Amino acid sequence: MHNIDIQLVEMTLDVMKYAINRITNTSPELGQPKKEEELRKLVGETITPEGIGGEYAFRLFRDVLVKATVPIDHPRHLAFVPASPTRAAVMFDLVTSAASIHGAYWMEGAGGIFCENEAMSWLVSLTGLPKGAFGVFTSGGTAANLSAMVTAREYWRRNPDNQNKKALVITSAGAHSSIKAMAKVIDADVLLVETEDLMTAKDLKTKIDQLNVHQRERLFAVVATGGTTNAGIIDDLDGIANVCKQENLWFHVDAAYGGGALVADSVRHLFNGIEKADSITIDPHKWLFSPYDCGAVIYKNPELAKEAHSQEGSYLEIFKDEGASGFNPSDYQIQLTRRIRGLPLWFSLAMHGTDKYKWAVEMGIKLANLAGELIQDREQLELVREPSLSCVLFRRKGWSPEDYRNWTYKNHKDGFALVTPTKWIKDEVAETVARFCFINPDTTIEDIAAILETME
Numbered sequence: 139m140h141n142i143d144i145q146l147v148e149m150t151l152d153v154m155k156y157a158i159n160r161i162t163n164t165s166p167e168l169g170q171p172k173k174e175e176e177l178r179k180l181v182g183e184t185i186t187p188e189g190i191g192g193e194y195a196f197r198l199f200r201d202v203l204v205k206a207t208v209p210i211d212h213p214r215h216l217a218f219v220p221a222s223p224t225r226a227a228v229m230f231d232l233v234t235s236a237a238s239i240h241g242a243y244w245m246e247g248a249g250g251i252f253c254e255n256e257a258m259s260w261l262v263s264l265t266g267l268p269k270g271a272f273g274v275f276t277s278g279g280t281a282a283n284l285s286a287m288v289t290a291r292e293y294w295r296r297n298p299d300n301q302n303k304k305a306l307v308i309t310s311a312g313a314h315s316s317i318k319a320m321a322k323v324i325d326a327d328v329l330l331v332e333t334e335d336l337m338t339a340k341d342l343k344t345k346i347d348q349l350n351v352h353q354r355e356r357l358f359a360v361v362a363t364g365g366t367t368n369a370g371i372i373d374d375l376d377g378i379a380n381v382c383k384q385e386n387l388w389f390h391v392d393a394a395y396g397g398g399a400l401v402a403d404s405v406r407h408l409f410n411g412i413e414k415a416d417s418i419t420i421d422p423h424k425w426l427f428s429p430y431d432c433g434a435v436i437y438k439n440p441e442l443a444k445e446a447h448s449q450e451g452s453y454l455e456i457f458k459d460e461g462a463s464g465f466n467p468s469d470y471q472i473q474l475t476r477r478i479r480g481l482p483l484w485f486s487l488a489m490h491g492t493d494k495y496k497w498a499v500e501m502g503i504k505l506a507n508l509a510g511e512l513i514q515d516r517e518q519l520e521l522v523r524e525p526s527l528s529c530v531l532f533r534r535k536g537w538s539p540e541d542y543r544n545w546t547y548k549n550h551k552d553g554f555a556l557v558t559p560t561k562w563i564k565d566e567v568a569e570t571v572a573r574f575c576f577i578n579p580d581t582t583i584e585d586i587a588a589i590l591e592t593m594e
């Protein structure tokens with residue numbers, strides 16, 4: 139199994155041919171999901187005692203299975219937060235696997251971790267956090283939010299009075315679902331400021347003032363959002379930072395989606411106050427054009443993360459020894475063994491330079507504004523709110539939730555586009571609306587116009 143033989147060499151060529159085609163194809167086929175029974179029928183048993191052979195397994199993948207997936211970088215994939223990894227980053231993802239680097243400790247991964255840290259230094263510089271701030275790449279925004287919340291909770295529990303208290307965190311209704319999910323993981327309660335629109339300092343202060351004494355004692359952190367997933371809204375980061383300071387609370391900013399926009403001059407001012415955060419989540423696999431999985435968590439004081447996350451074990455001691463001194467990514471987030479997942483970002487940044495990133499992010503913002511104009515020009519369509527970052531919420535007058543669903547399914551089935559509805563909650567009423575989220579700079583104004591045409 140570990141031998142190199144001619145079959146493997148030939149297969150490697152085939153696989154590379156596929157990879158090159160995929161990397162260079164700007165308009166890949168928009169795949170369709172199939173039922174599991176259907177896929178089973180098409181490919182049969184793939185795991186057998188003797189093996190089905192690499193060539194055959196690869197053919198099944200290339201000709202059947204990958205066609206049952208949606209390429210996240212399709213220019214008319216505007217659902218979810220899509221992705222659009224640069225070709226350089228995808229190529230270097232292959233190199234990252236081939237290099238076989240253990241990314242937990244400097245002693246084993248120094249050269250790779252050095253590259254990650256170069257990319258991280260640039261990310262940190264975008265936030266404006268003070269000297270000493272630093273971060274680490276994670277598997278995504280959920281893991282980054284969890285890592286930050288664990289750090290915050292452990293810091294709070296340094297106070298012996300807090301050791302047996304159940305922690306409580308405040309965030310807004312617009313915050314990403316991972317905040318609630320990760321609060322569950324750390325067994326903390328969540329209180330919501332009930333707005334999908336931007337959370338203001340006043341909203342937060344009112345919520346804090348409404349707490350009873352017992353709840354106030356349990357409150358340890360506030361999570362603000364730097365670009366809500368649904369609508370691209372940025373909370374009042376500066377005002378919230380000031381409240382957190384007055385109230386002695388940990389201030390976390392979840393900028394998993396919006397953080398890429400810190401590089402964009404046109405919207406950078408909306409993030410003012412982020413430099414006062416105790417921790418920040420930014421996902422390079424969203425708006426910084428990295429392949430999955432690549433999130434990041436950044437701390438104002440990384441030592442607090444180290445206290446919370448550093449794992450102890452007799453077999454690990456040597457890696458933390460003086461002789462192996464260096465930055466150990468595993469000390470700053472929840473994962474021990476890790477891929478050097480920041481490497482594709484590093485290579486792409488090194489190759490293209492940061493100005494190209496600025497251009498590509500500005501392109502997403504421009505596409506959102508252009509989409510807004512096209513929507514306003516159409517009698518049947520209406521903006522729900524002004525585009526924010528690269529998100530656009532709009533309604534098709536007269537449509538029911540069922541109409542939006544059918545529209546999504548039809549466009550997907552036709553292999554044309556994946557654009558999905560969402561809900562916008564205002565005055566406690568949840569309305570089903572259409573949503574665009576732009577990431578891919580290859581999306582064109584013609585793509586947008588053609589999608590809007592399908593709503594006539």
Ligand SMILES: Cc1ncc(COP(=O)(O)O)c(C=O)c1O
Pocket residue numbers: 219277278279280281283314316363365366367392393394395396421433
């Ligand atoms: C604001 C925000 N936070 C967190 C997440 C979760 O990130 P991930 O899916 O990488 O775990 C997302 C995902 O869209 C997000 O938009």
